[in-house]
Amino acid sequence: EDQVTQSPEALRLQEGESSSLNCSYTVSGLRGLFWYRQDPGKGPEFLFTLYSAGEEKEKERLKATLTKKESFLHITAPKPEDSATYLCAVDAGGTSYGKLTFGQGTILTVHP
Amino acid sequence: SAVISQKPSRDICQRGTSLTIQCQVDSQVTMMFWYRQQPGQSLTLIATANQGSEATYESGFVIDKFPISRPNLTFSTLTVSNMSPEDSSIYLCSVGQNEKLFFGSGTQLSVL
Numbered sequence: 001e002d003q004v005t006q007s008p009e010a011l012r013l014q015e016g017e018s019s020s021l022n023c024s025y026t027v028s029g030l031r032g033l034f035w036y037r038q039d040p041g042k043g044p045e046f047l048f049t050l051y052s053a054g055e056e057k058e059k060e061r062l063k064a065t066l067t068k069k070e071s072f073l074h075i076t077a078p079k080p081e082d083s084a085t086y087l088c089a090v091d092a093g094g095t096s097y098g099k100l101t102f103g104q105g106t107i108l109t110v111h112p
Numbered sequence: 113s114a115v116i117s118q119k120p121s122r123d124i125c126q127r128g129t130s131l132t133i134q135c136q137v138d139s140q141v142t143m144m145f146w147y148r149q150q151p152g153q154s155l156t157l158i159a160t161a162n163q164g165s166e167a168t169y170e171s172g173f174v175i176d177k178f179p180i181s182r183p184n185l186t187f188s189t190l191t192v193s194n195m196s197p198e199d200s201s202i203y204l205c206s207v208g209q210n211e212k213l214f215f216g217s218g219t220q221l222s223v224l
Contacts, residue, residue, distance in 0.1 A: 032211070034212075034213065036215075041217075041218075041220070042217050042218065043116075043118075043204050043206075043215035043216050043217045043218045044155070044204075044215045045215075046113070046212055046213070046214055046215075049211065049212060087154065087155070089155075098143045098145045098157075098160060098206065098208045098213055099145075099157055099160070099170075100155075100157070100213060102154040102155040102156075103154060104153070104154045105154055
């Protein structure tokens with residue numbers, strides 16, 4: 001059974017204090033690993049897809065990396081507007097790429 | 113990316129009634145999915161909405177409880193039938209495009 005575990009469950013940072021979120025996964029065959037941002041009362045917003053170990057992607061203050069067992073979302077010099085829940089999900093293959101297994105998420109709070 | 117509109121955005125329903133949620137996409141998409149996000153939990157795939165054929169349900173979800181329609185490539189509905197308080201969740205429509213999965217803003221359902 002595919003499993004995704006995110007840590008920590010919650011993270012509180014001061015503005016400008018860089019940190020990382022972790023996503024550990026167990027799948028039979030990884031087709032893609034996804035990162036999403038979810039604000040309260042809204043649907044998840046797509047951030048990144050990573051396909052193979054060693055791959056990295058960046059967007060503004062966020063950088064996602066992937067190894068064979070885990071992914072990290074690095075947040076550099078965060079701002080209060082980065083506060084959200086960050087979700088990690090894996091696509092373990094099959095006939096359709098919409099069948100994602102999600103982790104529980106990390107609630108990030110950035111204080112000014 | 114596709115623009116996904118869901119209606120209603122929230123509703124409060126009585127036990128034993130049914131609610132139909134609509135999902136409209138601004139472009140034709142092959143893959144449409146329905147996810148559920150229970151309070152404090154992550155997203156779980158309910159079913160894949162197939163155009164022109166019956167939906168494909170995930171383990172633990174059945175057609176009698178969650179009937180789905182997909183009359184064309186831009187529209188789908190999910191009905192939550194014979195509701196109980198355990199059905200209180202956020203229901204999310206999602207579409208696959210360019211090997212990414214995009215989400216609507218969700219329908220927050222509370223069952224009394």
